[in-house]
Amino acid sequence: MDIRMPRGDGLTATEQLARLDPRPHVIVLTTFDLDEYVQAALRSGAVGFLLKDASAGDMLAAVRSAARGDAMISPRVTRRLLRKFAEPAPDRHSDAARRLTVLTGKEREVLVAVGGGLSNTEIAATLYMSEATAKTHVSRILAKLSLNNRVQAAILAHQAGLLE
Structure with a gap:
């Protein structure tokens, strides 16, 4: 199966073939050496992924393998793929903590309260501020952190470790 074909998309065709019973073993043979195509092909049900510059021996081995x-x-x-897999995963905790550096001390306190599930009224009572001030802090936090x-x-x- 190729990724791009004259009247269709090889990934969609592979996905449709994977629904058949018995399920055929599909090998993708393409010029497109992109990780997203490899991942999409494997997710679609392909059992192989070869580039068109593969040797005849590799193609035969892939067919036999399938x-x-x-x-x-x-x-x-x-x-x-192995190099990517072996790379250390990004540390979510430090990435999240780094994002919070734009907040003031009070905004961090409010964020902890939001993380604890408190309403604006509860935040105001807990942190000794008016409800309007609590609401303003929450709005500023969302804006500074580009959150919806x-x-x-x-x-x-939670990811930054503020709730532990």
């Missing part, structure tokens, strides 16, 4: 029910991915693509709602703020507070 016939056995195994998978084969182009060695060049495999190396790249309190749920996103609570998630970010």
Whole structure:
């Protein structure tokens, strides 16, 4: 199967074939050496992904591998995927904490309260401020952090470790 074909999309066709019973083993053979295509092909049900510059021996090995029910991915693509997989995952905690550096001390206190599920009225009572001031702090926090709602703020507070 190719990614791009004259009258269709190989990824969609692969996905449709994967719904058949018995399910055919599809190998994607393409010139498009992009990680998003590899991932999309595998998610669509392909058991192999080869680039068109693969040797005849690699193509034959992929067909035989698919016939056995195994998978084969182009060695060049495999190396790249393994490098990406081996990279350390980004530290969500430090990324979230870094985002919070734009907040004032009081805004951080309010964010902790939001993360704890408190309403503006409850924040005002807990932090000894008016409800209007609590609401203003929440609005500023959302704006400074480019968040759309309190749920996103609570998630970010949790990811930053403020609620531990």
